Amino acid sequence: MGVDIGELLRRSTIEVSDLSLDIVAIDAYNTLYQFLSIIRQRDGTPLKDSQGNVTSHLSGILYRMTNIVEAGVKPVFVFDGKPPEWKSATIRKRTESRENAKVKWDEAREKGLAEEAYKYAQASAKVDATIVEDSKKLLTAMGIPFVDAPSEGEAQAAYMVKKGDADKIASQDYDSFLFGSPLVVRNLTVSGKRKLPKKNIYVDVKPEVIDLKENLDELGIDRSQLIDIALCVGTDYNEGLEGVGPKTALKLIKDHGSIEKVLEVKGLDIPNLEDIKEFFKSPDVTDDYSLKWDKPDAQAVVSFLCGEHDFSEDRVTKALERLKASSGSGQSTLDKWF
DNA sequence: CTCTGGCA
DNA sequence: TGCCAGAGG
Numbered sequence: 001m002g003v004d005i006g007e008l009l010r011r012s013t014i015e016v017s018d019l020s021l022d023i024v025a026i027d028a029y030n031t032l033y034q035f036l037s038i039i040r041q042r043d044g045t046p047l048k049d050s051q052g053n054v055t056s057h058l059s060g061i062l063y064r065m066t067n068i069v070e071a072g073v074k075p076v077f078v079f080d081g082k083p084p085e086w087k088s089a090t091i092r093k094r095t096e097s098r099e100n101a102k103v104k105w106d107e108a109r110e111k112g113l114a115e116e117a118y119k120y121a122q123a124s125a126k127v128d129a130t131i132v133e134d135s136k137k138l139l140t141a142m143g144i145p146f147v148d149a150p151s152e153g154e155a156q157a158a159y160m161v162k163k164g165d166a167d168k169i170a171s172q173d174y175d176s177f178l179f180g181s182p183l184v185v186r187n188l189t190v191s192g193k194r195k196l197p198k199k200n201i202y203v204d205v206k207p208e209v210i211d212l213k214e215n216l217d218e219l220g221i222d223r224s225q226l227i228d229i230a231l232c233v234g235t236d237y238n239e240g241l242e243g244v245g246p247k248t249a250l251k252l253i254k255d256h257g258s259i260e261k262v263l264e265v266k267g268l269d270i271p272n273l274e275d276i277k278e279f280f281k282s283p284d285v286t287d288d289y290s291l292k293w294d295k296p297d298a299q300a301v302v303s304f305l306c307g308e309h310d311f312s313e314d315r316v317t318k319a320l321e322r323l324k325a326s327s328g329s330g331q332s333t334l335d336k337w338f
Numbered sequence: 339c340t341c342t343g344g345c346a
Numbered sequence: 347t348g349c350c351a352g353a354g355g
Contacts, residue, residue: 039339039354047355055355056339063340190339310355315341 001033001094002173003230005246009174009215011208016188019168019207020072023291024185025157027171028077028146029127031189032135034172035060036125038190043114044105044121049310057131058309061138062301064189066319069144070326073188076166076291077139077146079132080153084279086237086272098124141301143294143327147286155179155283165291168209175236177212178227178280184210219250227280228259237276241268296323 039056040046046056065075083091101123108116139146149156158179160166169176170188177184187207216222221229232249234240241262244252256262259277263269270276298320305311 035339041353041355047353049355053355059354060339067340305355312354315354318341 001236002175003178003235004233005174005177005226005230005249008219008229008246008250009177009210010218011186011210013206013208014185016068016071016073016191016207019068019185019188021074022072022167023074023076023165024068024188025147025160025166025169026075026077026189027153027157027169027173027176028079028132028135029153030171030173031060031077032057032127032131033125034190035064036127036131037122040118040121042118043109044118046121046125049308053134053309054131055309055311057135058138058305058311060189061135062142062305062311062316062319065139065142065144066323068188070322072326074293075144075170076160077135077144078153078157078160079136079146079148081148081150081156081284084151084237084283086276086279090236098126137304138301141304142296142323145289145291145293147289147291150286151284152179154181156285157181159283159285160289174210174230177210177215177223178230178235179283180212180223180281182212184212186210221250221253224277224281225253225258227277228253228262230280231259231270231273231276232262235276237272237279238270241266293327295327296320298324 035057036046036054039060046054047059049055068075101120105117105120105124108120136146147156147160154169154171154173154176157166157169157171158176158181161169161181161183168183168185169181170185172186172190174184185207187205191205191207212223216226219226229246229249231238232241232244232252233246252262253259256265259270259273263273298317301320302313302316305316306313
């Protein structure tokens with residue numbers, strides 16, 4: 001998922017509290033997907049209410065957003081709209097691998113292979129319309145704004161940062177840079193402890209900030225060339241050149257100057273190249289949004305989570321107390337909150 | 339993922 | 347008090 005250019009980029013580790021007072025545009029799809037794949041029982045089943053509705057994302061939003069709001073962050077979720085047509089192959093591939101994972105999950109479970117089962121359970125996570133609708137409902141009740149992007153969420157979020165309506169984008173993907181976001185925070189919605197693969201060891205994962213301009217200067221390229229590198233490696237909209245990873249791609253673009261030149265020299269072709277480049281540079285975005293952070297509507301949250309989805313009233317109330325305390329007007333450091 | 343309860 | 351394992355929905 002996303003473009004694999006991370007190893008080219010320098011980053012600095014931060015604490016969530018370093019983002020105090022920052023407006024952070026959260027890539028909703030990315031975050032919900034993380035919640036759905038990570039918040040699971042030991043056998044791989046996601047959290048569900050008594051009706052069988054998946055609730056992992058609701059748990060993630062409630063607790064994680066309460067924590068970052070408590071740290072002074074002003075989050076705004078940015079949801080995807082209609083994907084560009086060049087994404088259809090990627091979307092088809094994702095659907096296929098998800099269905100494949102579902103089958104393998106069942107198989108592994110029947111054979112009693114716990115670790116396998118868990119892996120395939122995670123890979124079968126899907127952000128569907130209900131998940132999106134539920135998430136928006138909870139965010140609204142919690143007083144956290146969201147924006148509906150006309151096209152890609154990361155493109156809209158990057159636009160909001162460039163415009164000055166937000167300070168940073170939070171996403172695990174690097175695509176935000178291709179859309180021109182000056183700053184990206186990783187591990188904001190998934191920080192905490194993470195298990196090392198194959199080992200029973202947990203490491204602390206801290207948020208990190210990546211600065212676009214700093215990295216372009218360091219690499220000696222401009223944003224257009226970063227997009228070219230991404231196109232060599234492969235994006236959501238194209239396959240990438242065979243056997244070319246980020247380091248080779250960097251060298252190719254620095255040697256030849258542009259992707260067009262690289263393709264010419266190698267006698268290769270990338271379908272829809274011009275359209276994709278143009279899309280990264282000026283994607284469809286909107287000004288039709290208003291960012292306003294409210295105190296949580298405790299009654300709405302409780303009736304939605306506890307009434308409709310079987311959350312424990314004790315736990316929800318406790319989270320709401322913390323949320324109310326940090327988003328309330330009584331906080332001197334948070335004057336802008338209402 | 340985060341929260342909680344039990345135990346050193 | 348701090349850490350870990352298990353639960354949460």
